Amino acid sequence: MNLNFLLVEDSPVDCELLIRHLKKGGIEPTYLRVENESALVAALEQPKWDLVICDYHLPTLDPLTALRLAKTKMPITPFIIVSGSVSEEDAVKALKAGANDYILKTNMTRLIPAIEREIGEAGKHREQLRIEADLKVKEEQLRQAQKLDAIGQLAGGIAHDFNNVLAIILIQTGIIVKTLDKNPELKKIAEPIYKGLEQVKKSGERAAGLTRQLLAFSRKQILQPRVIKLNQLVVDMEKMLRRLIEESVTIKLNLAENLPNIKVDPNHIEQVVMNLVINSRDAMPKGGTITIETRPDELDDKTAQRYDMKPGRYVSLIVSDTGCGMDEETQKRIFEPFFTTKEAGKGTGLGLSTVYGIVQQNKGLVLVESKVGVGTSFKVYFPQVDEDVKVVQSEKKTKTDIRGSETILVIEDDSSLRNLACDILTENGYKVLPAKNGVEAMGIVASHQSPIHLVLTDVVMPEMGGPEFAKAMQEQKMNAKFLFVSGYTDNVLIREGIDSGKIQFMEKPYRLEALLEKVRELLD
Ligand SMILES: Nc1ncnc2c1ncn2[C@@H]1O[C@H](COP(=O)(O)OP(=O)(O)OP(=O)(O)O)[C@@H](O)[C@H]1O
Numbered sequence: 001m002n003l004n005f006l007l008v009e010d011s012p013v014d015c016e017l018l019i020r021h022l023k024k025g026g027i028e029p030t031y032l033r034v035e036n037e038s039a040l041v042a043a044l045e046q047p048k049w050d051l052v053i054c055d056y057h058l059p060t061l062d063p064l065t066a067l068r069l070a071k072t073k074m075p076i077t078p079f080i081i082v083s084g085s086v087s088e089e090d091a092v093k094a095l096k097a098g099a100n101d102y103i104l105k106t107n108m109t110r111l112i113p114a115i116e117r118e119i120g121e122a123g124k125h126r127e128q129l130r131i132e133a134d135l136k137v138k139e140e141q142l143r144q145a146q147k148l149d150a151i152g153q154l155a156g157g158i159a160h161d162f163n164n165v166l167a168i169i170l171i172q173t174g175i176i177v178k179t180l181d182k183n184p185e186l187k188k189i190a191e192p193i194y195k196g197l198e199q200v201k202k203s204g205e206r207a208a209g210l211t212r213q214l215l216a217f218s219r220k221q222i223l224q225p226r227v228i229k230l231n232q233l234v235v236d237m238e239k240m241l242r243r244l245i246e247e248s249v250t251i252k253l254n255l256a257e258n259l260p261n262i263k264v265d266p267n268h269i270e271q272v273v274m275n276l277v278i279n280s281r282d283a284m285p286k287g288g289t290i291t292i293e294t295r296p297d298e299l300d301d302k303t304a305q306r307y308d309m310k311p312g313r314y315v316s317l318i319v320s321d322t323g324c325g326m327d328e329e330t331q332k333r334i335f336e337p338f339f340t341t342k343e344a345g346k347g348t349g350l351g352l353s354t355v356y357g358i359v360q361q362n363k364g365l366v367l368v369e370s371k372v373g374v375g376t377s378f379k380v381y382f383p384q385v386d387e388d389v390k391v392v393q394s395e396k397k398t399k400t401d402i403r404g405s406e407t408i409l410v411i412e413d414d415s416s417l418r419n420l421a422c423d424i425l426t427e428n429g430y431k432v433l434p435a436k437n438g439v440e441a442m443g444i445v446a447s448h449q450s451p452i453h454l455v456l457t458d459v460v461m462p463e464m465g466g467p468e469f470a471k472a473m474q475e476q477k478m479n480a481k482f483l484f485v486s487g488y489t490d491n492v493l494i495r496e497g498i499d500s501g502k503i504q505f506m507e508k509p510y511r512l513e514a515l516l517e518k519v520r521e522l523l524d
């Protein structure tokens, strides 16, 4: 056993004897001998000692003082007193003060077993402390995750209902604006109203943007993941990013060659890059450098376990800046929605919440490192995939006629939304069958004689939701196309369907034209 001894002993001869005894006992000692307080204090500055052995009768140093100094600096390191003579009273006093053992020079056979025992105990003690510290870190992480989860549920719930309300505002204003556009005389008379409506529409769209961010944070956005090249995504965004920032800020790209592919929703990842870059810009009002870096990466077992991730191969995206940085307190809160240090009206505090939600939903991890006055670096991991990028043929963007005469079953539990969708479709020539949920829709399908071409359905509805209805219809071999509409969905079937491209989906709130175009596209 190799051990580092700190020997508090005034006699070099006794020290020699002790070392010889240790060697005979199978110990390989390295040691330093000190005999006064200042030398002891200096020695204690080095963290290398496995054990302290202290004589009880020192000319200039009280052994209890030595004990106190040693235990203050190294509470776990064993402290054994070895002495030629000692009263029982002194021995008890030393043990009470924290000495680990007391050995008489006349009974040295006890020394080696005592050392072995105390070294073992200290090891166990250190291990225990390490486990406790790890546990504390994990607990803190869990607490943070739970907090964000709870806020996410609340925010997501509100955003979901709010989305329905917004859909109506947006669609209705859209209809009125369109009516006015078609009728120039009316538009002229209603000029102030028209202007007001445009404002309503703009605000509505902004509100829709905010709810989308909230849904992103609560991980309830619809994912449409594809295999992509992260480098390509960054390069494609570069021009747009440069336009976002002042001239005093430089953007540097540092993209790894032969970067493996990742499978993510590219729209969401663009959002991540943009939010991070905007934050960096805001952190550097006097200019600086933003570096966007990509590299193949890995999460080893220990790191993965720490962050509740799967160990393995990842691709990382690092956005760093030379900005103002953040203190620890700020860093703890940055992912909370509505947490912002920016003055009122400047920031909503949703940027990083969105990043957090998106990264989690795409099975990734986001970490931050920051130092006040030096800068900040966000690192985002995404799992690598071996699949290749699918080449999608670019759609021809001809202005399709958006009218039709087919029959559409509209299932939506929100009556005003249902009426709106029905009105729009009827106005554009379609025959419409409204239903307030899957059960009612089943009845309609059973009694309707002619074919139904398309089912436009909400996902979550009381009694019977869209996916359950679709499944029932599949069993009955119904021949209609399905278009699902929702602000978000936790429905596994839908998610899988979207992932595999089997399910057609539209995000709420939708624009009128978008709905009509999508309906036409499906029917053709
Ligand atoms: N790169 C950075 N450097 C310094 N501080 C940052 C950086 N990124 C984020 N922060 C801190 O984190 C806070 C939250 O960021 P977040 O993006 O969520 O909201 P925001 O930027 O304040 O508002 P917005 O909703 O407009 O994004 C910021 O107010 C800022 O204090």
Ligand SMILES: [Mg+2]
Binding pocket: 275, 278, 279, 347, 350, 351, 352
């Ligand atoms: Mg921001």
